[in-house]
Amino acid sequence: MCPSVPLPSPCPPGILFPYSSPQLWGRAALQPPVLLPTQRRTFSNNKILVELDTSSGVATMKFKSPPVNSLSLDFLTEFCISLEKLENDRACRALIITSAIPRIFSSGLDIMEMFGKSTEHYAEFWRAVQEMWLRLYGSSMVTVAAINGSSPAGGCLIALSCDYRIMVENPKYVIGLNEAQLGIVAPFWFKDTFVNTVGHRVAERSLQLGLLHPVTEAHQIGLVDEVVPEEKLQEKAAAVVAQWLALPDHARQLTKSMMRKAVLDHMLAHREEDIQNFVKFISKDSIQKSLSMYMEMLKKKKS
Numbered sequence: 188m189c190p191s192v193p194l195p196s197p198c199p200p201g202i203l204f205p206y207s208s209p210q211l212w213g214r215a216a217l218q219p220p221v222l223l224p225t226q227r228r229t230f231s232n233n234k235i236l237v238e239l240d241t242s243s244g245v246a247t248m249k250f251k252s253p254p255v256n257s258l259s260l261d262f263l264t265e266f267c268i269s270l271e272k273l274e275n276d277r278a279c280r281a282l283i284i285t286s287a288i289p290r291i292f293s294s295g296l297d298i299m300e301m302f303g304k305s306t307e308h309y310a311e312f313w314r315a316v317q318e319m320w321l322r323l324y325g326s327s328m329v330t331v332a333a334i335n336g337s338s339p340a341g342g343c344l345i346a347l348s349c350d351y352r353i354m355v356e357n358p359k360y361v362i363g364l365n366e367a368q369l370g371i372v373a374p375f376w377f378k379d380t381f382v383n384t385v386g387h388r389v390a391e392r393s394l395q396l397g398l399l400h401p402v403t404e405a406h407q408i409g410l411v412d413e414v415v416p417e418e419k420l421q422e423k424a425a426a427v428v429a430q431w432l433a434l435p436d437h438a439r440q441l442t443k444s445m446m447r448k449a450v451l452d453h454m455l456a457h458r459e460e461d462i463q464n465f466v467k468f469i470s471k472d473s474i475q476k477s478l479s480m481y482m483e484m485l486k487k488k489k490s
Protein backbone atom coordinates (compact mmCIF):
# COMPACT_ATOMS: atom_id res chain seq x y z
CA MET A 188 0.00 0.00 0.00
CA CYS A 189 2.51 2.59 1.12
CA PRO A 190 5.26 3.05 -1.50
CA SER A 191 8.62 3.87 -0.07
CA VAL A 192 9.56 7.10 -1.76
CA PRO A 193 13.10 8.38 -1.27
CA LEU A 194 12.66 11.96 -0.15
CA PRO A 195 15.08 14.56 -1.38
CA SER A 196 15.97 17.04 1.26
CA PRO A 197 14.75 19.71 1.13
CA CYS A 198 11.70 18.95 -1.05
CA PRO A 199 11.69 20.94 -4.29
CA PRO A 200 9.01 23.66 -4.14
CA GLY A 201 5.66 22.88 -5.74
CA ILE A 202 6.17 19.13 -5.71
CA LEU A 203 4.03 16.88 -3.56
CA PHE A 204 5.82 13.88 -2.09
CA PRO A 205 3.52 11.25 -0.70
CA TYR A 206 3.87 10.23 2.94
CA SER A 207 6.49 12.88 3.54
CA SER A 208 4.66 14.38 6.52
CA PRO A 209 1.45 13.77 8.47
CA GLN A 210 -0.11 16.73 6.64
CA LEU A 211 0.18 14.75 3.41
CA TRP A 212 -1.41 11.56 4.65
CA GLY A 213 -4.59 10.62 2.87
CA ARG A 214 -6.19 10.83 -0.51
CA ALA A 215 -3.94 13.54 -1.88
CA ALA A 216 -0.95 11.55 -0.68
CA LEU A 217 -1.95 8.42 -2.61
CA GLN A 218 -1.16 10.12 -5.88
CA PRO A 219 2.28 10.02 -7.47
CA PRO A 220 4.44 13.13 -7.13
CA VAL A 221 2.87 15.88 -9.21
CA LEU A 222 3.73 19.38 -10.26
CA LEU A 223 1.24 21.89 -8.96
CA PRO A 224 0.82 24.62 -11.58
CA THR A 225 -2.27 26.09 -9.95
CA GLN A 226 -3.19 25.72 -6.32
CA ARG A 227 -6.81 26.78 -6.54
CA ARG A 228 -9.69 25.24 -8.40
CA THR A 229 -13.09 26.91 -8.40
CA PHE A 230 -16.46 25.70 -9.50
CA SER A 231 -19.77 27.38 -9.10
CA ASN A 232 -23.45 27.29 -9.98
CA ASN A 233 -26.10 29.84 -9.19
CA LYS A 234 -26.59 28.53 -5.62
CA ILE A 235 -23.17 27.44 -4.43
CA LEU A 236 -19.54 28.48 -4.87
CA VAL A 237 -16.72 26.00 -4.22
CA GLU A 238 -13.03 26.79 -4.01
CA LEU A 239 -10.56 23.94 -3.60
CA ASP A 240 -7.02 24.69 -2.49
CA THR A 241 -5.19 21.72 -3.96
CA SER A 242 -2.03 22.35 -1.94
CA SER A 243 -3.79 21.95 1.41
CA GLY A 244 -6.59 19.66 0.19
CA VAL A 245 -9.19 21.97 1.76
CA ALA A 246 -12.33 23.08 -0.09
CA THR A 247 -14.54 25.96 1.00
CA MET A 248 -18.17 25.84 -0.02
CA LYS A 249 -20.24 29.02 0.16
CA PHE A 250 -24.03 28.99 0.00
CA LYS A 251 -25.16 31.94 -2.12
CA SER A 252 -28.86 31.57 -2.72
CA PRO A 253 -30.69 34.79 -1.73
CA PRO A 254 -32.63 35.79 0.18
CA VAL A 255 -32.04 33.13 2.88
CA ASN A 256 -30.27 30.04 1.41
CA SER A 257 -33.45 27.99 1.71
CA LEU A 258 -32.99 24.37 0.67
CA SER A 259 -35.10 24.12 -2.46
CA LEU A 260 -35.00 21.07 -4.74
CA ASP A 261 -32.63 22.99 -7.06
CA PHE A 262 -30.39 23.96 -4.18
CA LEU A 263 -30.27 20.39 -2.81
CA THR A 264 -29.46 19.04 -6.27
CA GLU A 265 -26.58 21.50 -6.71
CA PHE A 266 -25.39 20.79 -3.17
CA CYS A 267 -25.31 17.01 -3.81
CA ILE A 268 -23.49 17.47 -7.13
CA SER A 269 -20.87 19.65 -5.43
CA LEU A 270 -20.42 17.15 -2.60
CA GLU A 271 -20.04 14.29 -5.06
CA LYS A 272 -17.43 16.20 -7.06
CA LEU A 273 -15.36 16.90 -3.96
CA GLU A 274 -15.77 13.38 -2.57
CA ASN A 275 -14.44 11.95 -5.84
CA ASP A 276 -11.57 14.41 -6.06
CA ARG A 277 -8.47 12.82 -4.59
CA ALA A 278 -6.96 16.25 -4.06
CA CYS A 279 -9.71 17.14 -1.60
CA ARG A 280 -9.53 15.96 2.01
CA ALA A 281 -11.60 18.54 3.88
CA LEU A 282 -14.58 20.80 3.41
CA ILE A 283 -15.57 24.02 5.16
CA ILE A 284 -19.21 24.99 4.65
CA THR A 285 -20.24 28.59 5.14
CA SER A 286 -22.62 31.22 3.77
CA ALA A 287 -22.14 34.17 1.45
CA ILE A 288 -25.48 35.64 2.56
CA PRO A 289 -25.17 38.09 5.45
CA ARG A 290 -26.76 36.96 8.76
CA ILE A 291 -28.12 33.64 7.40
CA PHE A 292 -26.32 30.30 7.19
CA SER A 293 -29.42 28.54 5.84
CA SER A 294 -33.12 29.01 6.60
CA GLY A 295 -33.71 25.27 6.29
CA LEU A 296 -35.90 23.35 3.89
CA ASP A 297 -37.70 25.57 1.44
CA ILE A 298 -41.23 25.62 2.81
CA MET A 299 -42.66 26.34 -0.65
CA GLU A 300 -41.42 22.87 -1.75
CA MET A 301 -43.65 21.33 0.92
CA PHE A 302 -46.72 23.39 0.24
CA GLY A 303 -49.46 22.97 -2.37
CA LYS A 304 -47.50 20.54 -4.55
CA SER A 305 -48.21 17.06 -5.93
CA THR A 306 -47.37 13.86 -4.05
CA GLU A 307 -44.78 13.10 -6.78
CA HIS A 308 -43.11 16.41 -6.08
CA TYR A 309 -43.05 15.80 -2.31
CA ALA A 310 -41.46 12.38 -2.90
CA GLU A 311 -38.79 13.82 -5.21
CA PHE A 312 -38.06 16.65 -2.80
CA TRP A 313 -37.77 14.34 0.20
CA ARG A 314 -35.44 11.96 -1.66
CA ALA A 315 -33.19 14.97 -2.36
CA VAL A 316 -33.20 15.94 1.34
CA GLN A 317 -32.25 12.37 2.25
CA GLU A 318 -29.53 12.31 -0.41
CA MET A 319 -27.98 15.52 0.90
CA TRP A 320 -27.83 14.12 4.44
CA LEU A 321 -26.50 10.71 3.33
CA ARG A 322 -23.68 12.40 1.41
CA LEU A 323 -22.75 14.90 4.10
CA TYR A 324 -23.17 12.75 7.22
CA GLY A 325 -21.45 9.86 5.45
CA SER A 326 -18.67 11.95 3.90
CA SER A 327 -15.12 10.68 4.18
CA MET A 328 -13.83 14.28 4.12
CA VAL A 329 -13.24 16.29 7.27
CA THR A 330 -16.26 18.59 7.35
CA VAL A 331 -16.51 21.83 9.32
CA ALA A 332 -19.56 24.10 9.46
CA ALA A 333 -18.51 27.75 9.73
CA ILE A 334 -21.91 29.08 10.78
CA ASN A 335 -22.06 32.79 10.05
CA GLY A 336 -25.76 33.36 10.61
CA SER A 337 -29.03 31.84 11.76
CA SER A 338 -29.54 28.20 11.00
CA PRO A 339 -32.99 26.79 11.72
CA ALA A 340 -34.22 23.23 11.01
CA GLY A 341 -32.70 21.90 7.76
CA GLY A 342 -29.92 24.51 8.10
CA CYS A 343 -29.14 23.12 11.54
CA LEU A 344 -29.17 19.59 10.07
CA ILE A 345 -26.41 20.59 7.64
CA ALA A 346 -24.31 21.90 10.52
CA LEU A 347 -25.06 18.79 12.64
CA SER A 348 -23.95 16.55 9.78
CA CYS A 349 -20.45 18.04 9.80
CA ASP A 350 -17.63 16.86 12.05
CA TYR A 351 -17.25 20.20 13.80
CA ARG A 352 -19.30 23.39 14.18
CA ILE A 353 -17.98 26.90 14.73
CA MET A 354 -20.54 29.68 15.07
CA VAL A 355 -20.16 33.44 14.93
CA GLU A 356 -20.83 35.19 18.20
CA ASN A 357 -23.87 37.39 17.58
CA PRO A 358 -26.88 37.75 19.91
CA LYS A 359 -29.24 37.83 16.91
CA TYR A 360 -28.23 34.44 15.48
CA VAL A 361 -30.11 31.25 16.41
CA ILE A 362 -29.76 27.57 15.60
CA GLY A 363 -31.87 24.50 16.29
CA LEU A 364 -34.43 22.01 15.03
CA ASN A 365 -37.59 24.14 15.33
CA GLU A 366 -39.89 21.86 13.29
CA ALA A 367 -42.40 21.54 16.16
CA GLN A 368 -42.95 25.31 15.99
CA LEU A 369 -44.11 24.90 12.41
CA GLY A 370 -46.51 22.12 13.43
CA ILE A 371 -44.34 19.51 11.73
CA VAL A 372 -42.05 16.81 13.09
CA ALA A 373 -38.32 16.28 12.66
CA PRO A 374 -37.92 12.83 11.08
CA PHE A 375 -36.04 10.08 12.94
CA TRP A 376 -32.73 10.68 11.18
CA PHE A 377 -32.76 14.43 11.97
CA LYS A 378 -33.42 13.38 15.57
CA ASP A 379 -30.66 10.74 15.55
CA THR A 380 -28.14 13.21 14.15
CA PHE A 381 -29.12 15.69 16.87
CA VAL A 382 -28.99 13.09 19.66
CA ASN A 383 -25.53 11.98 18.49
CA THR A 384 -24.35 15.56 18.93
CA VAL A 385 -26.04 16.84 22.10
CA GLY A 386 -27.25 13.69 23.88
CA HIS A 387 -30.73 12.34 24.48
CA ARG A 388 -32.06 14.60 27.23
CA VAL A 389 -31.03 17.89 25.65
CA ALA A 390 -32.34 16.71 22.26
CA GLU A 391 -35.66 15.59 23.70
CA ARG A 392 -36.39 18.94 25.33
CA SER A 393 -35.09 20.99 22.43
CA LEU A 394 -37.06 18.98 19.83
CA GLN A 395 -40.35 18.91 21.74
CA LEU A 396 -40.24 22.67 22.26
CA GLY A 397 -38.88 23.33 18.77
CA LEU A 398 -36.20 25.53 20.30
CA LEU A 399 -34.01 27.91 18.36
CA HIS A 400 -30.99 28.41 20.59
CA PRO A 401 -29.06 31.67 20.78
CA VAL A 402 -25.35 31.15 20.09
CA THR A 403 -24.14 31.09 23.72
CA GLU A 404 -26.79 28.55 24.67
CA ALA A 405 -26.05 26.45 21.58
CA HIS A 406 -22.43 26.34 22.74
CA GLN A 407 -23.43 25.40 26.30
CA ILE A 408 -25.52 22.42 25.16
CA GLY A 409 -22.84 21.22 22.72
CA LEU A 410 -24.82 22.04 19.60
CA VAL A 411 -21.87 24.12 18.43
CA ASP A 412 -18.30 23.35 19.40
CA GLU A 413 -16.86 26.86 19.36
CA VAL A 414 -17.98 30.46 19.20
CA VAL A 415 -15.80 33.12 17.58
CA PRO A 416 -16.05 36.74 16.43
CA GLU A 417 -17.05 37.05 12.76
CA GLU A 418 -13.59 38.17 11.63
CA LYS A 419 -11.96 35.08 13.15
CA LEU A 420 -14.32 32.51 11.63
CA GLN A 421 -12.37 31.49 8.53
CA GLU A 422 -9.05 31.46 10.36
CA LYS A 423 -10.52 29.26 13.11
CA ALA A 424 -12.12 26.89 10.60
CA ALA A 425 -8.79 26.52 8.80
CA ALA A 426 -7.01 25.79 12.10
CA VAL A 427 -9.57 23.14 13.06
CA VAL A 428 -9.29 21.49 9.66
CA ALA A 429 -5.49 21.44 9.93
CA GLN A 430 -5.74 19.73 13.31
CA TRP A 431 -8.07 17.03 11.96
CA LEU A 432 -5.99 16.56 8.80
CA ALA A 433 -2.85 15.94 10.83
CA LEU A 434 -4.10 12.40 11.37
CA PRO A 435 -3.90 9.64 8.78
CA ASP A 436 -7.12 9.74 6.72
CA HIS A 437 -7.82 6.01 6.93
CA ALA A 438 -7.82 6.01 10.76
CA ARG A 439 -10.02 9.10 11.00
CA GLN A 440 -12.38 7.87 8.28
CA LEU A 441 -12.83 4.40 9.78
CA THR A 442 -13.48 5.95 13.19
CA LYS A 443 -16.04 8.36 11.70
CA SER A 444 -17.74 5.53 9.86
CA MET A 445 -17.87 3.42 13.05
CA MET A 446 -19.50 6.30 14.96
CA ARG A 447 -22.09 7.10 12.27
CA LYS A 448 -22.77 3.74 10.64
CA ALA A 449 -25.77 2.68 12.74
CA VAL A 450 -27.68 5.89 12.02
CA LEU A 451 -26.81 5.86 8.30
CA ASP A 452 -27.70 2.17 7.95
CA HIS A 453 -30.99 2.69 9.77
CA MET A 454 -32.01 5.43 7.36
CA LEU A 455 -30.88 3.44 4.29
CA ALA A 456 -32.91 0.45 5.45
CA HIS A 457 -36.02 2.63 5.83
CA ARG A 458 -35.47 5.10 3.01
CA GLU A 459 -38.55 4.30 0.91
CA GLU A 460 -40.76 4.01 3.98
CA ASP A 461 -39.47 7.40 5.17
CA ILE A 462 -40.41 8.96 1.81
CA GLN A 463 -43.90 7.47 2.02
CA ASN A 464 -44.26 8.75 5.60
CA PHE A 465 -43.18 12.23 4.56
CA VAL A 466 -45.57 12.35 1.60
CA LYS A 467 -48.49 11.12 3.70
CA PHE A 468 -47.72 13.52 6.54
CA ILE A 469 -47.07 16.64 4.49
CA SER A 470 -50.14 16.10 2.29
CA LYS A 471 -52.51 16.26 5.26
CA ASP A 472 -54.82 19.28 5.22
CA SER A 473 -53.96 20.12 8.82
CA ILE A 474 -50.22 20.16 8.04
CA GLN A 475 -50.71 22.24 4.89
CA LYS A 476 -52.70 24.69 7.00
CA SER A 477 -49.93 24.88 9.62
CA LEU A 478 -47.33 25.61 6.93
CA SER A 479 -49.53 28.23 5.35
CA MET A 480 -50.01 29.97 8.71
CA TYR A 481 -46.27 29.84 9.35
CA MET A 482 -45.49 31.47 6.01
CA GLU A 483 -48.12 34.13 6.76
CA MET A 484 -46.49 34.74 10.10
CA LEU A 485 -43.08 35.19 8.42
CA LYS A 486 -44.54 37.73 6.02
CA LYS A 487 -46.39 39.63 8.78
CA LYS A 488 -43.19 39.83 10.82
CA LYS A 489 -41.75 41.94 8.00
CA SER A 490 -44.57 44.46 7.80
Ligand SMILES: CCCCC/C=C\CCCC/C=C/C(=O)SCCNC(=O)CCNC(=O)[C@H](O)C(C)(C)COP(=O)(O)OP(=O)(O)OC[C@H]1O[C@@H](n2cnc3c(N)ncnc32)[C@H](O)[C@@H]1OP(=O)(O)O
Nearest residue numbers: 254257294295296297298299339340341372374465468485
Ligand atom coordinates in the same frame (compact mmCIF):
# COMPACT_ATOMS: atom_id res chain seq x y z
C1 LIG B 1 -44.39 11.40 11.94
C2 LIG B 1 -43.71 11.22 10.65
C3 LIG B 1 -42.95 12.41 10.22
C4 LIG B 1 -42.36 12.23 8.90
C5 LIG B 1 -41.66 13.46 8.38
C6 LIG B 1 -42.52 14.56 8.25
C7 LIG B 1 -42.26 15.84 8.42
C8 LIG B 1 -41.54 16.79 7.74
C9 LIG B 1 -40.26 17.18 8.29
C10 LIG B 1 -39.78 18.37 7.62
C11 LIG B 1 -38.53 18.88 8.21
C12 LIG B 1 -38.43 20.33 7.95
C13 LIG B 1 -37.32 20.97 8.03
C14 LIG B 1 -37.21 22.43 7.71
O1 LIG B 1 -36.14 22.90 7.49
S1 LIG B 1 -38.64 23.39 7.68
C15 LIG B 1 -38.07 25.06 7.47
C16 LIG B 1 -37.79 25.68 8.79
N1 LIG B 1 -37.28 27.01 8.64
C17 LIG B 1 -37.67 28.03 9.37
O2 LIG B 1 -38.49 27.92 10.25
C18 LIG B 1 -37.05 29.37 9.06
C19 LIG B 1 -38.08 30.38 8.69
N2 LIG B 1 -37.44 31.65 8.38
C20 LIG B 1 -37.01 32.52 9.31
O3 LIG B 1 -37.09 32.31 10.49
C21 LIG B 1 -36.43 33.80 8.79
O4 LIG B 1 -36.84 33.96 7.45
C22 LIG B 1 -34.91 33.85 8.86
C23 LIG B 1 -34.25 32.65 8.18
C24 LIG B 1 -34.44 33.94 10.30
C25 LIG B 1 -34.44 35.13 8.10
O5 LIG B 1 -35.08 36.24 8.61
P1 LIG B 1 -35.03 37.63 7.80
O6 LIG B 1 -33.65 37.96 7.43
O7 LIG B 1 -35.81 38.61 8.61
O8 LIG B 1 -35.77 37.31 6.42
P2 LIG B 1 -37.33 37.11 6.15
O9 LIG B 1 -37.98 36.40 7.28
O10 LIG B 1 -37.91 38.42 5.74
O11 LIG B 1 -37.27 36.12 4.91
C26 LIG B 1 -36.96 36.55 3.61
C27 LIG B 1 -37.82 35.81 2.61
O12 LIG B 1 -37.47 34.42 2.66
C28 LIG B 1 -38.65 33.65 2.92
N3 LIG B 1 -38.25 32.46 3.70
C29 LIG B 1 -37.63 32.43 4.86
N4 LIG B 1 -37.38 31.16 5.25
C30 LIG B 1 -37.88 30.36 4.30
C31 LIG B 1 -37.96 28.95 4.12
N5 LIG B 1 -37.43 28.08 5.00
N6 LIG B 1 -38.55 28.47 3.01
C32 LIG B 1 -39.08 29.31 2.09
N7 LIG B 1 -39.04 30.68 2.21
C33 LIG B 1 -38.45 31.18 3.30
C34 LIG B 1 -39.54 34.59 3.72
O13 LIG B 1 -40.86 34.18 3.66
C35 LIG B 1 -39.29 35.89 2.97
O14 LIG B 1 -40.02 35.82 1.75
P3 LIG B 1 -40.70 37.13 1.11
O15 LIG B 1 -39.57 38.10 0.89
O16 LIG B 1 -41.35 36.66 -0.13
O17 LIG B 1 -41.69 37.65 2.13
